Amino acid sequence: MSPSRVVIVGAGQGGLQAAISLRQSGFDGAITLIGAEPGLPYQRPPLSKAYLLDGKAEALTLRPESFFESKQVAYLPDTRVLEIDRQAQEVHLDGPGEARRMGYDHLVLATGTRNLRPPIDGLEHACDLRTLADAARLREALAAPRRIAVIGGGFIGLEFAAVARKLGHDVSVMEAAPRLMARAVSPAMSRHFEAWHRAQGVALHLGRAAIGVDAGGVSLDDGARVEADFVLLAAGVRPNTELAEAAGLETENGVCVNAQLLSSDPAISALGDCASFPDPRSGAMVRLESVQAATDHARLIAARIAKGACPDYAAVPWFWSDQGDQKLQIAGFAGPGATEEVVADGLVARFDAGGLAAVETVNNARAHMKARRLLAPGGSADLAALKEAIAA
Amino acid sequence: MIRVTYVAHDGAETVIEAEEGTSVMQAAVSNDVDGIVGECGGSMMCATCHCYVDEAWEAKTGQRSDDEDEMLEGAASEVTGRSRLSCQIKLDPSLDGLVVHLPEEQL
Ligand SMILES: Cc1cc2nc3c(=O)[nH]c(=O)nc-3n(C[C@H](O)[C@H](O)[C@H](O)COP(=O)(O)OP(=O)(O)OC[C@H]3O[C@@H](n4cnc5c(N)ncnc54)[C@H](O)[C@@H]3O)c2cc1C
Ligand code: FES
Numbered sequence: 001m002s003p004s005r006v007v008i009v010g011a012g013q014g015g016l017q018a019a020i021s022l023r024q025s026g027f028d029g030a031i032t033l034i035g036a037e038p039g040l041p042y043q044r045p046p047l048s049k050a051y052l053l054d055g056k057a058e059a060l061t062l063r064p065e066s067f068f069e070s071k072q073v074a075y076l077p078d079t080r081v082l083e084i085d086r087q088a089q090e091v092h093l094d095g096p097g098e099a100r101r102m103g104y105d106h107l108v109l110a111t112g113t114r115n116l117r118p119p120i121d122g123l124e125h126a127c128d129l130r131t132l133a134d135a136a137r138l139r140e141a142l143a144a145p146r147r148i149a150v151i152g153g154g155f156i157g158l159e160f161a162a163v164a165r166k167l168g169h170d171v172s173v174m175e176a177a178p179r180l181m182a183r184a185v186s187p188a189m190s191r192h193f194e195a196w197h198r199a200q201g202v203a204l205h206l207g208r209a210a211i212g213v214d215a216g217g218v219s220l221d222d223g224a225r226v227e228a229d230f231v232l233l234a235a236g237v238r239p240n241t242e243l244a245e246a247a248g249l250e251t252e253n254g255v256c257v258n259a260q261l262l263s264s265d266p267a268i269s270a271l272g273d274c275a276s277f278p279d280p281r282s283g284a285m286v287r288l289e290s291v292q293a294a295t296d297h298a299r300l301i302a303a304r305i306a307k308g309a310c311p312d313y314a315a316v317p318w319f320w321s322d323q324g325d326q327k328l329q330i331a332g333f334a335g336p337g338a339t340e341e342v343v344a345d346g347l348v349a350r351f352d353a354g355g356l357a358a359v360e361t362v363n364n365a366r367a368h369m370k371a372r373r374l375l376a377p378g379g380s381a382d383l384a385a386l387k388e389a390i391a392a
Numbered sequence: 393m394i395r396v397t398y399v400a401h402d403g404a405e406t407v408i409e410a411e412e413g414t415s416v417m418q419a420a421v422s423n424d425v426d427g428i429v430g431e432c433g434g435s436m437m438c439a440t441c442h443c444y445v446d447e448a449w450e451a452k453t454g455q456r457s458d459d460e461d462e463m464l465e466g467a468a469s470e471v472t473g474r475s476r477l478s479c480q481i482k483l484d485p486s487l488d489g490l491v492v493h494l495p496e497e498q499l
Contacts, residue, residue: 043433059418060433067424295431299499320437329437365436365462372466 002308003105003267004029007091009081009243011035013043014272014294015110016062021302023071032074032102034081034093037131040065041075045291047135048159049322053167055139057132084247086265106305109244109255109263109270110298113237113289120151122213126233129156141230142167149173149218149228151210153180155321157234158193161202162324171202172226174218176209176235183236184319186340186348189328189360196326239274239287252276254287259312261301269304271297280314280377282354284335290319314377317358318368325363331371332358341383349386356381366390394483394490398425399446401496410483416492417441417479427494434479439466440498441478446491450474453481453490469495 006022008015011033019033035041042060051060068075079095090101115128127141128134138160141148148164150157153175165171175182179190180197197204205220212219217228239254250256250264254276261269261277272294279286296315303310317333334350334357341349346362359371370389374381381389393409396419400406410419420428420441429440436459445453453476456464460480464471478492 045433045435058422059414061422064422064424070424291432318437320432320435322435365459369462369465 002027002029002305005103005105006031006108006305007102007104007106008033008108008110009091010110010112010240010272010274011037011041011075011077012110012112012272012294013041013062013291014112014298015108016041017295017298018108018110018271018302019071019073020063020067021299022306023073025302025306027302027306029105030074031072032076033068034076034079034091034095036078036080037133038078039132040077042132043291044130047132048129048156049163051135052139052142052160052163057136060132081243084243084268086247086267089267105267107268108301109268109274110272110294111240111243112273113239115233116236116238117233118235120210120213123233125213125215126151126231128233129160130237138232142169145169146230147172147217147228148230148232149226150232150234151213151218152233152235153177153204153206154234154236155181155184157232158197158323159321160232160234161197162200162322162326165197165200165202166324172205172218172228173197173202174205174208174210174220174226176207178207180204180206181321185328185330185360186334186338186350188340188342188348189362192346192362193323193326193328196323200324237273237289239276241274244268244270244274252285256285260304260310261297261313269301271301277313279333279335280312281332281357281375282335282352286333286335288317288319288333290317292318316372316375316377318372327363329361329365329368330358331361331368332356332375334358343383343387343390347390349383351383354380356383356386359386394485394488396420396483396487397489397491398427398443399491399493400427401494412484414483415479416443416481416483416490417477419483420478427498428478429498430479432479436460436463436477436480439463439477440468442467442469442471442495442498443476443478444472444474444493444495445476445481446493447474449487449490449492452486456480467495468497468499 083092147170255270319330338350350358408423417430432438
């Protein structure tokens with residue numbers, strides 16, 4: 001029997017998609033979508049890209065108000081889930097009005113991540129970039145000429161740096177690892193972006209950790225000083241797993257779920273940024289921070305709830321990052337220890353024991369799409385197959 | 393305001409009005425038109441905003457770009473000469489009255 005009351009915790013990209021997909025899959029029970037942020041659910045990717053330039057907040061909204069009426073989704077913005085009572089199958093809410101409890105037959109955790117706040121002195125001087133409210137603050141800061149320091153050379157820090165540089169600001173990026181985006185891309189791709197950012201005039205401090213922030217700038221671990229009147233903290237995130245942990249669910253770098261995206265409690269699923277799931281290709285537990293993972297997870301969970309059963313999760317990961325005129329596209333997912341092969345300028349293939357794991361391309365939609373197809377489930381591709389597909 | 397008509401696969405028509413500069417994808421999503429998903433928010437990454445431009449409007453919307461063409465390879469429904477990624481069609485006064493047809497599936 002399919003559950004009649006689904007409660008979704010977190011109204012971001014994945015939480016909203018779960019509600020959309022439940023209705024598309026024909027689920028006719030009650031859906032409640034609970035989100036801690038105000039306003040309608042919105043997409044985050046433009047926050048470090050187009051929004052910083054055009055300021056169009058309306059363009060970020062994922063669905064209009066009318067969606068929630070026409071699809072009968074009860075949306076509770078500005079409302080936080082404080083606790084999950086698994087015995088009673090209830091969540092405790094705190095929002096406008098009084099605190100209350102709400103029963104569920106199935107619970108979907110879509111709580112996302114929050115910014116990592118490393119133990120750096122004076123971090124209160126640094127801004128975050130995770131929410132629309134954060135981005136609105138950054139936009140204001142970008143209105144006047146400034147010296148800007150970015151702590152963290154990952155996707156978000158670099159996208160922001162590219163925009164700030166384009167607007168004519170002085171920009172420095174400090175990254176504790178010896179290369180940019182080290183967790184997510186190959187060394188060859190790091191080098192490509194390092195050269196590009198330097199050519200734009202961004203000052204890169206690689207292998208240098210920030211140890212202190214104050215009103216005048218950032219101090220680095222080698223004693224150097226980066227003068228700045230504005231500091232962005234983009235040093236990674238941590239999954240919001242506290243609710244799950246307190247409820248006794250298995251967690252490790254996220255809420256642990258199986259190939260059906262079920263947690264250790266069969267009445268609770270988890271998706272997107274907060275979920276640690278088995279990578280369909282390697283079987284290793286992974287947690288991906290991408291629109292693709294959030295929405296593909298949501299669709300599987302919705303289909304399973306609506307229809308009672310569904311095939312195991314098997315979607316091919318894809319991701320993009322726009323840094324100035326450089327569009328990085330990644331098909332697949334390569335874990336630590338993957339080897340790399342530079343196939344052409346701006347085209348890197350990554351391999352592990354199972355063969356081709358990921359393909360990174362810059363401004364090359366064609367190779368990206370070929371790679372996505374090649375990485376589809378069931379197959380195992382090698383370098384020759386990739387070269388052949390791209391040449392075809 | 394610019395008027396756009398979306399013709400669903402089953403023939404049902406939805407007419408909406410959108411501001412100049414909005415994309416055909418964005419206009420659909422913000423007016424709750426089923427049949428356009430627009431998962432990547434217009435970043436030309438997902439091909440879930442596929443549409444067929446009505447014959448009468450082909451000349452005005454122009455040709456698809458090479459990148460658009462490549463991304464359309466990933467579309468869930470048949471790609472024809474009139475296929476476009478609707479996130480890549482920006483509305484301007486010359487497109488007032490535009491008619492686009494929606495594919496059966498986007499995923
Ligand atoms: C600046 C920026 C740029 C990005 N760019 C890209 C990109 O180019 N490409 C890409 O693929 N991905 C990008 N991402 C990542 C992408 O946005 C995320 O992977 C995606 O939003 C994850 O969706 P989610 O639903 O898991 O989490 P989120 O969208 O983060 O939503 C989680 C929501 O849950 C709420 N919440 C948490 N705890 C509770 C609680 N107890 N009660 C109620 N609500 C709660 C939070 O407030 C939040 O609104 C970017 C992210 C950021 C921040
Ligand atoms: S919205 Fe994703 S390609 Fe158009």
